[in-house]
Amino acid sequence: MRKKKTILFLSAASLCAAGAAQAQGYGAGEESVGPYLSAGYNYMDFDEKVGGDADISAITARGGWQFARFFAIESDISFGVDDGGFDFNRNEDDLDFDDNNDDDFNDVIAGPGDLGLDYLVGGYGRFIFPVSDKVDLSARAGYAFAEIDSTVQTLGGNQLVFGGSDDGFAFGGSAAYDITENLSLRADYTHYDFSDSNAESFGLNLEVKFGG
Template sequence: MSLNKSKLFLSTLALGASSIVLSSTASAQNYNGPEETTGPYFSGGYNNFDFDEELGGDANVSAITARAGWQLHPNFGVETDASFGIDDGEFDFDGDEDDFDLDDNEDSDFDDVLSGPGDLGLDYLIGFYGRATLPLSDRFDVSARAGYAFAEIDSTVTTIGGNELVFGGSDDGFAMGASATYDLTESMALRADYTHYEFDTSNAESLGLNLEFKFGV
């Protein structure tokens, strides 16, 4: 993820957090912490993905994310989330003709470098996780999660020779990350996430900000 985009994301995260915290202050004045510590929860929000393609390319993609989970115990739960790209990430492709069996400059060999501008799109990314939670106060907790994720990623590159390359497709692999959650009210929380995805043909990092709704039992 580029430095400018990281700064923009963190600024947006801080601004969003401040706005929600201020708007919920009145309803949360008498709130001292969650009464229920187990039960289902649902959330939705924004994620920024930084993809690193094995065959070349490093692109940032914005996505919306929906999540559902169940806190089985105050310190352990399970959850699943789904992210859908809302824009394509641009990148500068740098590969080899031999990787694609393509003679881009028509010189009768496949030893030359392939390069050109590219676009990476995220159709979807779905993950399933176990989550361990550590409360640090009545309102604030941190957590770690690990699981497995499935994604559909498509990259399109226009080479210097004018050829169009399309690669990517379905991918899957292990995922792990950490999050911090702040309870705004008994049933609403703000959660920031970091997740690393270890796919077969690409790796990805994501930063997310989600508004979470809890339904204690």
């Protein structure tokens, strides 16, 4: 699934670049600076270090301010719209939990699990590399906070809950294609390096620019 999402992101970025090959400039070719807002859809792949690996869908809203042609700051927030299923398989001794109450911690705890994202919010510095008047590539880095919950129904009849608040550094890149002077389509990839989990996000957002 992760490979398919990477291909999806690269395909979106390639479409942006292909559009630039036939694009005409906006006069002087200098993009205006100022605020921008965007919203879109993300696939997220979460890998909890105690829980499991699950894919979820999320909606994302973003706001930013471009101070110069090559630099902007932005923040975004994502909300999960569904839970991702995963297969849980860990040793009882790893969790210090006797699932079947036999006083033996060498058994394996296994069962189906669900992972949900309550929210994920981050702030970033964004470095912009113009390819043409209509296409930008960019890299961003910052810090993000998330509320993640996963529930496992064990074979022993117990319910285990993992997750909670998590935070860590985040970084990634994007490709944006200007549909008009103030409207663009932006494909994003972001990696989140949280303390108790890691995540990758592949998103497609519609961005409105308000610079004058």
